[in-house]
Amino acid sequence: MKQKMSMMMILILCISILGACSTPKDGGTKKDTTEAGAAGNKKTLILGTNAEFPPFEYREGEEIVGFDIDLGKEIAKELGLELKVEDMIFDGLIPALQAGKIDIILAGMTIKPDRLENANFSDFYFTASQMILLHKDNDTILGPDDLVKKKIGVQLGTTGDEVAQEIEGAEVIQFPAAYAALLELSNKKIDAVILDLEVAKRFLTQNKDLKMLDIELTEEEYAAAINKKDTELLAQVNEALKTLKENGTYDTLLKK
Numbered sequence: 001m002k003q004k005m006s007m008m009m010i011l012i013l014c015i016s017i018l019g020a021c022s023t024p025k026d027g028g029t030k031k032d033t034t035e036a037g038a039a040g041n042k043k044t045l046i047l048g049t050n051a052e053f054p055p056f057e058y059r060e061g062e063e064i065v066g067f068d069i070d071l072g073k074e075i076a077k078e079l080g081l082e083l084k085v086e087d088m089i090f091d092g093l094i095p096a097l098q099a100g101k102i103d104i105i106l107a108g109m110t111i112k113p114d115r116l117e118n119a120n121f122s123d124f125y126f127t128a129s130q131m132i133l134l135h136k137d138n139d140t141i142l143g144p145d146d147l148v149k150k151k152i153g154v155q156l157g158t159t160g161d162e163v164a165q166e167i168e169g170a171e172v173i174q175f176p177a178a179y180a181a182l183l184e185l186s187n188k189k190i191d192a193v194i195l196d197l198e199v200a201k202r203f204l205t206q207n208k209d210l211k212m213l214d215i216e217l218t219e220e221e222y223a224a225a226i227n228k229k230d231t232e233l234l235a236q237v238n239e240a241l242k243t244l245k246e247n248g249t250y251d252t253l254l255k256k
């Protein structure tokens, strides 16, 4: 009986050793996932943004500041991570995310179908719309129909770019940043600029030559983009967003 028991024990031991031996395979897959989303095992959350989009992200001297940066800091804090901000061209953000160079994008980025093919998006944190900006001397463009065959400035790869491309016969001029498009508009080199509402409002306070039509061309939602393989981070970010909305931090940042 005793012998039978110890045989059983050895058998159980063998099975568990075998089991343990097969674990590295699973562990391997897990490791791949975390490496792909650069966050894995690290103490830092690398936030990718394009610091030309006030009040969401912009430079104050050397420092990158704004709502998205504050939100990123709070999310990182919830996750027990240190935040590092990488500034790059807007159009390069999703490729950087896919290459694992950044963990998360917070860049006033709108959730849209083609982006969903290349990244996961968190729950949305802000609603937005595309607006038409004009030189204040322009009294012939009264709505999107008047943009037909006109020269329209946009920021490359944005939803504003997409909206402009759909306008019949329009000549769409893509700029690396919105302020460059607005400068051309001030100089009357182009007829209009299509840009996100809050950002347009901010630029208008700084440029008295420009005005905005009171027509919302789109309904959009900004969210954080995360590497498709990094589903764990996606869940954590959604959880953090929920907490920040519930505990009032989100509202405080919004007011700021």
Ligand code: GLN
Binding pocket: 050, 053, 090, 107, 108, 109, 110, 111, 128, 155, 157, 158, 159, 160, 196
């Ligand atoms: N919301 C727009 C987009 O997602 C513009 C974002 C931006 O220029 N930072 O395309």
